[in-house]
Amino acid sequence: xxxxxxxxxxxxSEELNYLIQEHSQIEVVDCLEDGLDVLKFxxxxxxxxxxxxxxxxxxxxxxxxxHIGKFASKPYIVFTTAYKEHAAEAFExxxxxxxxxxxxxxxxAAMLKKLETAFKRDHEQEVRERGNDDGQxxxxxQVKDEWSVSGMQMQDRESNAQKERxxxxxxxxxxxxxxxxxxxxxxAQEKVTKVYTKNGEFTMPVSISDFHGRLPQETFFxxxxxxxxxxxxxxxxxxxxxxxxxxxxxxxxxxxxxxxxKVKEFRQLMRI
Numbered sequence: 610x611x612x613x614x615x616x617x618x619x620x621x622s623e624e625l626n627y628l629i630q631e632h633s634q635i636e637v638v639d640c641l642e643d644g645l646d647v648l649k650f651x652x653x654x655x656x657x658x659x660x661x662x663x664x665x666x667x668x669x670x671x672x673x674x675x676h677i678g679k680f681a682s683k684p685y686i687v688f689t690t691a692y693k694e695h696a697a698e699a700f701e702x703x704x705x706x707x708x709x710x711x712x713x714x715x716x717x718a719a720m721l722k723k724l725e726t727a728f729k730r731d732h733e734q735e736v737r738e739r740g741n742d743d744g745q746x747x748x749x750x751q752v753k754d755e756w757s758v759s760g761m762q763m764q765d766r767e768s769n770a771q772k773e774r775x776x777x778x779x780x781x782x783x784x785x786x787x788x789x790x791x792x793x794x795x796x797a798q799e800k801v802t803k804v805y806t807k808n809g810e811f812t813m814p815v816s817i818s819d820f821h822g823r824l825p826q827e828t829f830f831x832x833x834x835x836x837x838x839x840x841x842x843x844x845x846x847x848x849x850x851x852x853x854x855x856x857x858x859x860x861x862x863x864x865x866x867x868x869x870x871k872v873k874e875f876r877q878l879m880r881i
Contacts, residue, residue, distance in 0.1 A: 610635045610728050613656045615673070616689065617642040617665045624712060625660060625689060632714075633721040644668025648676060657728060658685040658705070663695055671695060674702045685724060696782040697814045703777055707784045727786060776823055778804055778811040785811070789828070793842045793858045794865050795820055797835040805861065832856070832875060833868040840878065
């Protein structure tokens with residue numbers, strides 16, 4: 610796994626380089642100080658992860674991350690900064706993590722372990738998808754009929770589902786990469802969305818509509834204007850007034866309502 614450190618303070622750059630070598634198998638290929646130099650570097654070389662300071666010359670870290678986000682092959686981005694206030698924007702940019710200075714060695718070590726695990730998992734997934742693509746291409750060449758086209762469409766849906774299985778959630782300025790299967794439900798609260806997961810609660814600075822759009826649509830149902838529920842986490846469906854329902858979820862005491870306008874669609878989805 611190849612890494613690039615972008616940091617204009619030499620002591621911070623050297624400390625991070627040391628911690629990466631001490632706690633991971635990641636290879637730091639270069640350390641740069643200037644945002645424009647980073648863009649030039651990335652035109653010639655590929656890296657798997659960028660440890661990115663925000664306050665750097667020429668092109669600040671946030672703007673640089675916006676540019677990198679448009680790449681066909683995007684590296685993971687781990688922000689390393691002394692500023693807490695950019696965490697929400699980092700979430701919007703789908704950063705892998707957000708590390709505050711001064712560095713905490715245990716925090717860095719845990720992040721590096723999580724990063725290497727995610728890289729291995731994503732790499733194995735890409736290999737499987739390439740194998741599926743090659744096999745499907747051979748099948749299409751042999752059959753050349755509607756069945757092969759249907760198979761390709763199914764493969765696309767499966768590929769999209771794979772990409773949607775993880776989502777970034779925000780807690781105390783940290784970005785937590787979460788398996789969507791661990792999300793029980795989400796609730797709109799004024800201008801934010803509360804997300805309830807297997808590993809606790811999160812507050813996301815987005816509307817519930819925006820949050821729902823980032824989830825696998827075949828699993829997560831907008832059961833109410835203020836609620837999104839993970840259908841696979843429902844343990845009990847309780848009849849309520851006006852022919853609606855309350856949903857009880859695994860491991861939680863909370864109850865999630867199904868609005869009257871969503872009852873018909875919910876019944877179809879749950880086959881009741």
